[in-house]
Amino acid sequence: MSKQLSIVLLFISLFTFSTSCDEATQANLPEPIVRPLSASEAEIASSANNFTFDLMAEIENEQPNENYFISSFSVNTALSMLLNGADQTSQDEFMEVLGLSGLSVEQMNESYRSLVEYIYGLDNSVSLNVANSNWYSDQFTIKQDFADVLTTHYQADIFERNFGSEATLNELNGWIEEETNGKIKNALESISPDEVMFLINAIYFKANWTSQFDPDATNETTFLLANGQSVEVPTMTAKVKHWMAYDETLKAQIIELPYGNENYAFTMIMPDSPSDINGLAAKIDVNTLNNTLADSTTYVRELYLPKFQLEFKSNLKNVLVNMGMPLGGLNNLFKEERPLAISKVIHQSFLEVNEEGSEAAAVTIIGIETTSVSPSTRVNQPFIFLIRERNSGTILFSGKLLDPR
Template structure:
């Protein structure tokens, strides 16, 4: 069951025709900040490919539910599932590796790459606030397997603590940690701790970045969820043209809207017709990578949505099963054999909960997401501006321009339902 919670003031994305050009940074007087770019190691590049492939797999899976508006963090889900992966071996471990696209990677190499890539993303842009945190709580009567504890502490900086899961107030410990590590954006994520729960593996992700080219005014304009239906929305507007990278192919238009130094951006994909869903069926990582590599600067005036969106998925279990992760959802002694020091009753994942929030305004974007895995036991040169009117449904994501890591994905299809 998926539950969508939306509360928003929406705008429209359009690109308008102008004949002049200028390149301006943030609209302020501060000196530009240099990003901390370095060449990615081979293992880091492999991990980016793995997490990005998972992100696109998950996108194709979740779009099947038909929600016109969605938002979630595949990076957060990938990290939480990687924590769970480390508690397994043999065929269960292989299912995790296949799901997360770690095929051919040794587990230790994947963990080491996760650590260094996370550090790279955190240090990339001094003006973008990014936080990635992991935590694990386990039933206080249990003893965590030391190698598992050492691995998740070393490579994922996970906080690990026992918890009295029989105390109804213990849920506040986990919810409080999530709220703190998402800057108050994700609240009361867990409803309760079931009596048979033995461990919670949690990831929290927070992003806040100011636009490189700031919006300076707002107005209203129509948005067309379908060809014959119009809704009036609020939108932000550039007063001067900016150089934005874009690419068009097969009736789809790809555009990057940069934050701060330009090394994080919001990418969007829209169709020239009302057939985004049909065209996105064949969308994959190879196509996205080609668009990124071949995008050219375009001199554009941008109008963009001002919106707030919250989206919660109560359980990703069925989606992950369709994606190939099956064994770990059925209680068995083969599951989580590397989790505890002592024998246990058969273990399984009962819920994978995900909650995400995004706010886009004149200054920039603030976004957060959290993922909870619950384990239970069975007891080119300057161009002249041109016009591109984006007034139909579009997909958007927040990504690192250098590594290609995808942090968030969303879709705006019907503003009237926000």
């Protein structure tokens, strides 16, 4: 994993934040299709963004000195699909983790569908693909109501497969690779004998900067690390339009660099001191970010930005459990009544930032496995006992127990 960005918190915003900007756009870019969000869409977007910072804070607790790059939108989508197969108690817990307690499950599903349609229409010059799928063992029968929700609201592909076959693993990974334009490969390493379902979200994003950088102007410049040291890294530079704002609470500069017709942006939150980067995500919330960006200033001046590439892969199961995610209560996935639990939440991502723009991809795989009450053996009635040598069968002692008292 690249080490170039140990102090700058970077993420791609899939939901546009309010910013002050001029009306100029490139003449060759299509006009955005913008409309007001419905109340439930706005709540979904806001909750998803707050979930972003909650998830980032938990990951930082586990990996405080490592680069990471995630699509919280992908994780959020996979969890949203899964909660439709949970019982009421677990549904409530999922909704709490996602910050959606004010919505019904039906409102959440419908708002997800319409919100994805909305962000697809914001900029035709941006390549965006959001794909969902459900893979389940042919030894089980998926509940039709659950399958209908996935296909209707999440446009999910449903695959019934032999989970004991290597071909299934290859096909599943092939689906992910295709949906992420080849950027995410071999995301699922194996299928355990107990696993019976996988819920998958894949997302791919590629966009050019509104004003691109000249590759000939990219040079090695100094980058300050959190530990006080400095390194030389390839840095792009150009006189480009961007927005800047300062937040006193965060003690951080917020910089936005637009893509395409300016409805998508690369947002950077850079603390005053490099050593303050750890823990920064835990201080950010959507209201603070939106309010700060609402007062941002438009600049057209020289901007220096590291050129970099990140790859990240992690099992987020424990991170999400720490956030309150339930592991069980998944009674509405299959017709068969078997105890089920989440086995893993694999998240793998890729990001490249270069002179042309950014290319990003991510996948979230939630594995479901069969479980049972921990097996136990009870000796709770009178018995005869022997002490013997097992190889020869020689009995050394014998007896009978009628009353252990």
